[in-house]
Amino acid sequence: MATLEDIEELIGQVAEGDRAAFQRLYALTSAKLFGVSLRILRRRAEAEEALQDSFVKIWRHADRYRATGYSPMTWLITIARNTAIDRLRARRARGEDLSEAEDLASSAPGPEAQAIASDERARLTACLEELEPDRAEAVRGAYLMGHSYKELAEAHEVPLNTMRTWLRRSLLKLKECLGR
Amino acid sequence: MSDTPPPPSDDTPPDSDLLRAAEYVLGLLEPAEAETFEARLATDPALRALTAAWADDLVAITDTIPEAQVPDHVWQALQARLWPKARAEGGAIPRSWRGFLASLGLGELVIGTVAAALLAFVAWEFGWMQPDPDLAAPEYVAEIGEVTGPVRFAAGYDADSATLALERLAGTAAAGRSLELWLIAGDAAPVSVAVWPEEAGRQEIVLPAGLAARVPEAVLAVSDEPAGGSPTGAPTGAVLATGTVRAVAG
Numbered sequence: 001m002a003t004l005e006d007i008e009e010l011i012g013q014v015a016e017g018d019r020a021a022f023q024r025l026y027a028l029t030s031a032k033l034f035g036v037s038l039r040i041l042r043r044r045a046e047a048e049e050a051l052q053d054s055f056v057k058i059w060r061h062a063d064r065y066r067a068t069g070y071s072p073m074t075w076l077i078t079i080a081r082n083t084a085i086d087r088l089r090a091r092r093a094r095g096e097d098l099s100e101a102e103d104l105a106s107s108a109p110g111p112e113a114q115a116i117a118s119d120e121r122a123r124l125t126a127c128l129e130e131l132e133p134d135r136a137e138a139v140r141g142a143y144l145m146g147h148s149y150k151e152l153a154e155a156h157e158v159p160l161n162t163m164r165t166w167l168r169r170s171l172l173k174l175k176e177c178l179g180r
Numbered sequence: 181m182s183d184t185p186p187p188p189s190d191d192t193p194p195d196s197d198l199l200r201a202a203e204y205v206l207g208l209l210e211p212a213e214a215e216t217f218e219a220r221l222a223t224d225p226a227l228r229a230l231t232a233a234w235a236d237d238l239v240a241i242t243d244t245i246p247e248a249q250v251p252d253h254v255w256q257a258l259q260a261r262l263w264p265k266a267r268a269e270g271g272a273i274p275r276s277w278r279g280f281l282a283s284l285g286l287g288e289l290v291i292g293t294v295a296a297a298l299l300a301f302v303a304w305e306f307g308w309m310q311p312d313p314d315l316a317a318p319e320y321v322a323e324i325g326e327v328t329g330p331v332r333f334a335a336g337y338d339a340d341s342a343t344l345a346l347e348r349l350a351g352t353a354a355a356g357r358s359l360e361l362w363l364i365a366g367d368a369a370p371v372s373v374a375v376w377p378e379e380a381g382r383q384e385i386v387l388p389a390g391l392a393a394r395v396p397e398a399v400l401a402v403s404d405e406p407a408g409g410s411p412t413g414a415p416t417g418a419v420l421a422t423g424t425v426r427a428v429a430g
Contacts, residue, residue, distance in 0.1 A: 031247035069232035
């Protein structure tokens with residue numbers, strides 16, 4: 001079982017152009033990153049392309065990892081998440097919303113049984129639960145669907161400024177809770 | 181709050197940066213705002229720390245997302261994109277070669293799909309690109325291990341492409357151990373050829389020039405090593421199988 005230190009070391013080696021390290025990093029992390037891409041994009045072919053794009057970025061930008069201060073899995077998952085979100089937004093911008101409406105219905109959290117045990121998750125879940133349900137949903141929607149303030153406002157049928165205020169207050173509450 | 185993004189004075193200073201960082205991580209900033217934020221990130225360690233903390237906090241949203249098996253072709257395509265010259269040889273063993281090995285009495289060959297994804301791996305370890313191997317008719321072969329032995333490999337070597345194709349016919353590494361293949365030329369010290377990936381049925385390895393010249397009449401050996409291969413660069417565990425490389429007649 002690879003530790004976070006192993007992953008960090010591999011990212012360091014990838015930054016030096018080490019292809020074998022890159023392959024190991026891919027072997028260790030691609031299933032998780034693919035899971036995230038699939039959850040966000042919900043289309044296999046597109047999720048596969050997004051995963052490729054993500055690993056191209058990882059290969060090219062591994063040297064920037066250290067400066068971010070992210071933990072290694074956070075850095076990798078964030079790249080996969082952002083890459084998938086960019087595609088999802090492009091899809092929405094092209095007006096391909098209809099299929100996504102279907103997709104939205106199936107956006108419930110995945111099987112808990114398969115979830116990685118994580119203190120952070122437990123903490124975050126507990127803190128999200130302290131928020132009103134629709135506000136917690138807005139935070140999740142921004143993260144997993146890449147919704148903008150405008151889209152969140154429409155989805156929750158509140159004025160844009162209200163949504164902005166909601167979400168900001170929710171984020172501050174969340175931070176306060178996570179810091180306890 | 182106004183419809184346009186508020187200037188920092190709209191919030192108390194610590195909340196302002198705290199929120200900006202969260203909005204950046206969530207992708208809620210407008211492109212121009214995000215650019216400004218990134219410019220600040222480059223020079224402001226405190227802001228970087230805030231941002232990293234949010235990224236770590238919010239990534240926990242993905243913890244409930246199950247892993248998903250990635251099809252092999254994604255890795256192949258990724259390699260082709262990153263290193264166009266490094267050919268990833270997918271696919272099965274050339275039919276003619278398969279028939280050839282069968283005719284030598286080497287039995288059924290395991291053609292693993294997982295192996296295809298791993299083919300270029302060993303070549304990378306040595307740092308060489310994969311040329312275009314033509315293994316339809318290997319000039320040299322070796323049967324590694326006794327016919328009834330617990331560990332058996334078949335090898336075919338194409339001198340033109342310096343490609344050594346290895347096929348596992350029988351045997352697995354012990355729990356927590358790895359099988360490692362070695363090339364022993366004359367009195368020279370054994371040279372590691374591959375740490376066998378436990379899930380692989382077959383691998384192709386492009387040998388460096390120095391090693392390639394020594395393949396004819398060399399001995400190929402399989403040893404039991406710690407997981408991931410010998411830590412010393414020389415065999416440390418029991419030798420489980422050996423075989424001498426011989427030229428194919430005709």
